[in-house]
Amino acid sequence: MNDEMPQLAAQLTELAENSEPGRMLDVERARRVGRTRMRRRRLAGLAGAAAVLVTVGLLGAGFRDRHDGTPVPAVSPTVGPSSLTMNVRFGWVPDWAHSGSGYTVEKGQGKASVQRDGVLVEPALSVWLTELGSEPGAEYELRDAPKVNGRLAYWLDPETITSEPGWRPYHLRWQVPGGRWVQLRTMYLPRTTESEQELLRVAAGVTVESVNVPLPVHFADALGPVRAFDATLIRSNSPGEIRWRMGLGVEVSGQRLSVVATRNTTPQPPPEFRSSNAECRTVGDVDLCVSWDLAMEKEMTPDEWALVRKVL
Secondary structure, three states, X not given: OOOOOOOOEOOOEOOOOOOOOOOEXXXXXXXXXXXXXXXXXXXXOOHHHXXXXXXXXXXXXXXXOEEEEEEOOOOOOEEOOOEEEEOOEOOOOOHHHOOEEEEEEEOOEEEEEEEOOOOOOOOOEEEEEOOOOOOOOOOEEEEEOOOEOOEOEEEEEEOOOOOOOOOOOEEEEEEOOOOOEEEEEEOOOOOOHHHHHHHHHHHHHOEOEEEEEEOOEEEXXXXXXXXXXXXXXXXXXXXXXXEEEXXXXXXXXXXXXXXXXXXXXXXXXXXOOOOOOEEEEEEOOEEEEEEOOOOOOOOOOHHHHHHHHHHO
Protein backbone atom coordinates (compact mmCIF):
# COMPACT_ATOMS: atom_id res chain seq x y z
CA MET A 1 0.00 0.00 0.00
CA ASN A 2 1.22 3.44 -0.88
CA ASP A 3 1.21 6.68 1.09
CA GLU A 4 0.15 8.61 -1.99
CA MET A 5 -3.28 6.98 -2.26
CA PRO A 6 -5.85 9.76 -2.53
CA GLN A 7 -9.44 10.23 -1.48
CA LEU A 8 -9.55 7.48 1.15
CA ALA A 9 -10.26 6.70 4.76
CA ALA A 10 -13.42 7.21 6.61
CA GLN A 11 -15.54 7.58 9.64
CA LEU A 12 -17.83 4.67 10.59
CA THR A 13 -21.43 4.58 9.34
CA GLU A 14 -23.88 3.79 12.13
CA LEU A 15 -26.29 1.10 10.98
CA ALA A 16 -28.85 0.08 13.58
CA GLU A 17 -31.72 -2.35 13.08
CA ASN A 18 -34.19 0.17 14.45
CA SER A 19 -32.69 3.37 13.09
CA GLU A 20 -32.61 5.13 9.76
CA PRO A 21 -30.04 3.67 7.37
CA GLY A 22 -26.96 5.77 6.79
CA ARG A 23 -26.99 7.71 10.08
CA MET A 24 -23.32 8.42 10.84
CA LEU A 25 -21.59 7.56 14.12
CA ASP A 26 -18.97 9.60 15.96
CA VAL A 27 -15.63 8.72 14.40
CA GLU A 28 -13.48 8.89 17.52
CA ARG A 29 -15.81 6.58 19.40
CA ALA A 30 -15.80 4.19 16.46
CA ARG A 31 -12.01 4.17 16.54
CA ARG A 32 -11.94 3.24 20.22
CA VAL A 33 -14.52 0.53 19.63
CA GLY A 34 -12.56 -0.89 16.76
CA ARG A 35 -9.26 -0.99 18.59
CA THR A 36 -10.78 -2.89 21.51
CA ARG A 37 -12.42 -5.53 19.41
CA MET A 38 -9.39 -5.95 17.18
CA ARG A 39 -7.23 -7.01 20.12
CA ARG A 40 -9.78 -8.86 22.22
CA ARG A 41 -11.63 -10.98 19.63
CA ARG A 42 -9.07 -12.59 17.35
CA LEU A 43 -10.74 -15.94 16.78
CA ALA A 44 -8.80 -18.95 15.57
CA GLY A 45 -8.88 -19.21 11.79
CA LEU A 46 -10.71 -15.91 11.34
CA ALA A 47 -8.04 -14.24 9.21
CA GLY A 48 -7.76 -17.23 6.90
CA ALA A 49 -11.50 -17.32 6.21
CA ALA A 50 -12.06 -13.56 5.98
CA ALA A 51 -14.72 -12.33 3.57
CA VAL A 52 -13.73 -8.63 3.69
CA LEU A 53 -10.53 -8.24 1.70
CA VAL A 54 -8.26 -5.21 1.56
CA THR A 55 -7.74 -4.43 -2.10
CA VAL A 56 -4.01 -3.84 -2.04
CA GLY A 57 -3.86 -3.27 -5.78
CA LEU A 58 -6.12 -0.24 -5.49
CA LEU A 59 -4.02 1.46 -2.84
CA GLY A 60 -0.88 2.11 -4.87
CA ALA A 61 0.37 5.22 -6.60
CA GLY A 62 -1.92 4.58 -9.57
CA PHE A 63 -5.08 4.85 -7.48
CA ARG A 64 -7.05 7.93 -8.51
CA ASP A 65 -10.65 8.99 -8.63
CA ARG A 66 -11.61 8.76 -12.29
CA HIS A 67 -13.81 11.05 -14.34
CA ASP A 68 -14.29 11.79 -18.02
CA GLY A 69 -14.72 15.56 -17.70
CA THR A 70 -18.18 15.54 -19.26
CA PRO A 71 -20.78 17.67 -17.41
CA VAL A 72 -23.53 15.36 -16.15
CA PRO A 73 -25.80 17.32 -13.78
CA ALA A 74 -28.35 14.49 -13.63
CA VAL A 75 -26.01 11.74 -12.33
CA SER A 76 -27.00 10.38 -8.91
CA PRO A 77 -24.40 9.51 -6.25
CA THR A 78 -24.31 5.77 -5.63
CA VAL A 79 -22.29 3.18 -3.72
CA GLY A 80 -21.42 0.11 -5.75
CA PRO A 81 -19.67 -3.10 -4.74
CA SER A 82 -16.25 -1.68 -5.64
CA SER A 83 -16.56 2.10 -6.03
CA LEU A 84 -18.50 5.30 -5.40
CA THR A 85 -20.06 7.31 -8.19
CA MET A 86 -20.05 11.02 -7.39
CA ASN A 87 -21.44 14.04 -9.23
CA VAL A 88 -19.30 16.93 -7.94
CA ARG A 89 -15.62 17.59 -7.28
CA PHE A 90 -13.33 20.38 -6.09
CA GLY A 91 -10.88 22.20 -8.30
CA TRP A 92 -8.78 24.92 -6.68
CA VAL A 93 -8.76 25.04 -2.87
CA PRO A 94 -6.78 27.37 -0.56
CA ASP A 95 -3.62 26.28 1.23
CA TRP A 96 -5.42 25.97 4.59
CA ALA A 97 -7.66 23.23 3.15
CA HIS A 98 -4.99 20.75 2.07
CA SER A 99 -4.65 18.41 5.06
CA GLY A 100 -7.12 15.86 3.69
CA SER A 101 -9.89 15.20 1.21
CA GLY A 102 -12.78 12.83 0.77
CA TYR A 103 -16.21 11.86 -0.50
CA THR A 104 -19.44 10.88 1.24
CA VAL A 105 -22.58 9.22 -0.07
CA GLU A 106 -25.42 9.17 2.46
CA LYS A 107 -29.10 8.59 1.75
CA GLY A 108 -28.50 9.16 -1.95
CA GLN A 109 -26.71 12.51 -1.59
CA GLY A 110 -23.03 12.92 -2.38
CA LYS A 111 -20.63 15.43 -0.83
CA ALA A 112 -17.02 16.21 -1.62
CA SER A 113 -14.90 17.63 1.18
CA VAL A 114 -11.45 18.92 2.00
CA GLN A 115 -9.96 18.90 5.49
CA ARG A 116 -8.11 21.48 7.54
CA ASP A 117 -6.80 19.57 10.55
CA GLY A 118 -6.97 15.89 9.72
CA VAL A 119 -9.69 13.29 9.30
CA LEU A 120 -11.31 13.48 12.75
CA VAL A 121 -12.60 17.03 12.47
CA GLU A 122 -15.37 18.73 10.54
CA PRO A 123 -14.42 19.33 6.90
CA ALA A 124 -12.94 22.73 6.12
CA LEU A 125 -15.04 22.89 2.95
CA SER A 126 -17.93 20.75 1.73
CA VAL A 127 -19.69 20.93 -1.62
CA TRP A 128 -22.71 19.10 -3.02
CA LEU A 129 -25.20 19.18 -5.87
CA THR A 130 -28.75 19.84 -4.66
CA GLU A 131 -31.84 18.00 -5.81
CA LEU A 132 -33.68 19.46 -8.77
CA GLY A 133 -36.17 22.06 -7.52
CA SER A 134 -34.76 22.22 -3.99
CA GLU A 135 -34.87 25.59 -2.26
CA PRO A 136 -32.97 26.96 0.77
CA GLY A 137 -34.82 26.40 4.02
CA ALA A 138 -36.56 29.10 6.02
CA GLU A 139 -33.56 29.21 8.38
CA TYR A 140 -31.55 31.06 5.74
CA GLU A 141 -31.68 34.60 4.44
CA LEU A 142 -30.66 34.98 0.80
CA ARG A 143 -28.13 37.64 -0.12
CA ASP A 144 -27.02 38.35 -3.68
CA ALA A 145 -23.53 37.10 -4.52
CA PRO A 146 -21.35 37.76 -7.56
CA LYS A 147 -22.09 35.34 -10.38
CA VAL A 148 -20.15 32.08 -10.43
CA ASN A 149 -18.95 31.22 -13.93
CA GLY A 150 -21.54 33.65 -15.25
CA ARG A 151 -24.46 32.04 -13.40
CA LEU A 152 -26.78 33.24 -10.64
CA ALA A 153 -25.41 32.90 -7.09
CA TYR A 154 -26.51 33.68 -3.52
CA TRP A 155 -25.01 33.76 -0.06
CA LEU A 156 -27.20 31.84 2.40
CA ASP A 157 -26.96 33.55 5.79
CA PRO A 158 -28.21 31.50 8.77
CA GLU A 159 -30.76 33.38 10.84
CA THR A 160 -29.52 31.76 14.06
CA ILE A 161 -25.85 32.34 14.84
CA THR A 162 -24.12 29.96 17.26
CA SER A 163 -20.46 30.67 16.44
CA GLU A 164 -18.13 33.41 17.61
CA PRO A 165 -18.89 36.98 16.45
CA GLY A 166 -17.54 37.53 12.97
CA TRP A 167 -17.30 33.76 12.27
CA ARG A 168 -20.72 32.99 10.85
CA PRO A 169 -20.93 29.86 8.68
CA TYR A 170 -20.60 30.48 4.97
CA HIS A 171 -23.05 28.93 2.53
CA LEU A 172 -22.71 29.83 -1.15
CA ARG A 173 -25.21 28.48 -3.68
CA TRP A 174 -24.96 28.91 -7.44
CA GLN A 175 -26.84 27.54 -10.43
CA VAL A 176 -25.41 25.07 -12.94
CA PRO A 177 -26.68 23.89 -16.34
CA GLY A 178 -29.89 21.89 -16.05
CA GLY A 179 -31.41 24.15 -13.38
CA ARG A 180 -29.87 22.56 -10.31
CA TRP A 181 -27.76 24.32 -7.70
CA VAL A 182 -24.39 23.58 -6.14
CA GLN A 183 -23.86 24.50 -2.50
CA LEU A 184 -20.53 25.23 -0.80
CA ARG A 185 -20.19 25.35 2.98
CA THR A 186 -17.43 26.27 5.42
CA MET A 187 -17.22 27.09 9.13
CA TYR A 188 -13.62 28.21 9.22
CA LEU A 189 -13.47 31.70 7.74
CA PRO A 190 -14.17 35.11 9.29
CA ARG A 191 -16.86 37.17 7.58
CA THR A 192 -14.67 39.46 5.50
CA THR A 193 -14.58 40.63 1.90
CA GLU A 194 -11.32 38.71 1.42
CA SER A 195 -12.91 35.48 2.66
CA GLU A 196 -15.85 35.88 0.31
CA GLN A 197 -13.51 36.39 -2.63
CA GLU A 198 -11.62 33.23 -1.67
CA LEU A 199 -14.81 31.17 -1.53
CA LEU A 200 -15.96 32.56 -4.86
CA ARG A 201 -12.68 31.35 -6.34
CA VAL A 202 -13.25 27.89 -4.82
CA ALA A 203 -16.77 27.83 -6.29
CA ALA A 204 -15.50 28.78 -9.75
CA GLY A 205 -13.27 25.70 -9.71
CA VAL A 206 -15.98 23.23 -8.67
CA THR A 207 -17.14 20.98 -11.49
CA VAL A 208 -20.32 18.93 -11.84
CA GLU A 209 -19.32 15.72 -13.54
CA SER A 210 -19.22 11.97 -13.13
CA VAL A 211 -16.50 10.93 -10.68
CA ASN A 212 -15.62 7.29 -9.99
CA VAL A 213 -13.87 6.61 -6.67
CA PRO A 214 -12.69 3.01 -6.10
CA LEU A 215 -13.21 1.48 -2.66
CA PRO A 216 -10.18 0.10 -0.78
CA VAL A 217 -11.96 -3.14 0.21
CA HIS A 218 -13.97 -5.75 -1.60
CA PHE A 219 -15.93 -8.80 -0.52
CA ALA A 220 -15.12 -12.42 -1.26
CA ASP A 221 -17.49 -14.17 -3.65
CA ALA A 222 -18.16 -16.86 -1.05
CA LEU A 223 -20.05 -14.33 1.06
CA GLY A 224 -22.84 -14.07 -1.53
CA PRO A 225 -24.64 -10.87 -2.55
CA VAL A 226 -23.46 -7.77 -0.68
CA ARG A 227 -25.22 -4.44 -1.22
CA ALA A 228 -23.35 -1.31 -0.21
CA PHE A 229 -25.51 1.79 0.30
CA ASP A 230 -23.66 4.50 2.30
CA ALA A 231 -19.96 5.31 2.45
CA THR A 232 -17.43 7.89 3.59
CA LEU A 233 -13.84 7.93 2.34
CA ILE A 234 -11.26 10.38 3.67
CA ARG A 235 -7.54 10.63 3.00
CA SER A 236 -5.20 12.51 5.32
CA ASN A 237 -2.31 14.53 3.90
CA SER A 238 -1.02 15.69 7.29
CA PRO A 239 1.19 13.97 9.88
CA GLY A 240 -0.74 11.91 12.39
CA GLU A 241 -1.76 8.40 13.29
CA ILE A 242 -4.31 7.98 10.46
CA ARG A 243 -3.45 7.83 6.77
CA TRP A 244 -6.96 7.11 5.53
CA ARG A 245 -10.32 5.94 6.78
CA MET A 246 -13.35 4.33 5.18
CA GLY A 247 -16.80 3.67 6.60
CA LEU A 248 -19.18 1.50 4.59
CA GLY A 249 -22.79 0.49 5.19
CA VAL A 250 -23.61 -2.92 3.71
CA GLU A 251 -26.57 -5.26 3.57
CA VAL A 252 -25.82 -8.99 3.84
CA SER A 253 -28.44 -11.73 4.10
CA GLY A 254 -31.09 -9.08 4.67
CA GLN A 255 -29.22 -7.51 7.60
CA ARG A 256 -27.47 -4.13 7.67
CA LEU A 257 -23.95 -3.99 9.03
CA SER A 258 -21.11 -1.50 9.16
CA VAL A 259 -17.57 -1.98 7.89
CA VAL A 260 -14.78 0.40 8.87
CA ALA A 261 -11.22 0.27 7.55
CA THR A 262 -8.47 2.52 8.90
CA ARG A 263 -4.88 2.67 7.77
CA ASN A 264 -2.54 3.86 10.51
CA THR A 265 0.92 5.37 10.29
CA THR A 266 2.16 3.63 13.45
CA PRO A 267 1.02 0.70 15.65
CA GLN A 268 -1.76 1.77 17.96
CA PRO A 269 -1.84 1.35 21.78
CA PRO A 270 -4.43 -0.90 23.43
CA PRO A 271 -7.79 0.86 23.61
CA GLU A 272 -9.62 1.96 26.71
CA PHE A 273 -13.13 1.54 25.30
CA ARG A 274 -14.76 -1.87 25.10
CA SER A 275 -17.59 -2.83 22.79
CA SER A 276 -19.80 -5.90 22.81
CA ASN A 277 -20.94 -5.90 19.20
CA ALA A 278 -17.96 -5.50 16.84
CA GLU A 279 -15.42 -7.96 15.45
CA CYS A 280 -12.03 -6.76 14.18
CA ARG A 281 -8.78 -7.92 12.65
CA THR A 282 -5.64 -6.40 11.13
CA VAL A 283 -4.38 -6.73 7.56
CA GLY A 284 -0.90 -5.23 7.42
CA ASP A 285 -1.29 -1.70 8.78
CA VAL A 286 -5.04 -1.60 8.09
CA ASP A 287 -7.57 -2.19 10.88
CA LEU A 288 -10.83 -3.79 9.72
CA CYS A 289 -13.97 -3.89 11.87
CA VAL A 290 -17.46 -5.21 11.20
CA SER A 291 -20.18 -4.21 13.62
CA TRP A 292 -23.89 -4.46 14.25
CA ASP A 293 -25.08 -1.36 16.10
CA LEU A 294 -22.50 0.62 18.03
CA ALA A 295 -25.20 2.87 19.48
CA MET A 296 -26.64 -0.02 21.48
CA GLU A 297 -24.50 -1.94 23.93
CA LYS A 298 -26.82 -4.91 23.63
CA GLU A 299 -26.02 -8.58 24.03
CA MET A 300 -25.86 -10.01 20.53
CA THR A 301 -27.45 -13.30 19.62
CA PRO A 302 -25.40 -16.24 18.28
CA ASP A 303 -26.91 -15.71 14.82
CA GLU A 304 -25.94 -12.02 14.85
CA TRP A 305 -22.39 -12.87 15.86
CA ALA A 306 -22.21 -15.54 13.19
CA LEU A 307 -23.17 -13.03 10.49
CA VAL A 308 -20.62 -10.45 11.71
CA ARG A 309 -17.85 -13.06 11.72
CA LYS A 310 -18.87 -14.33 8.30
CA VAL A 311 -18.63 -10.83 6.84
CA LEU A 312 -15.29 -10.14 8.52
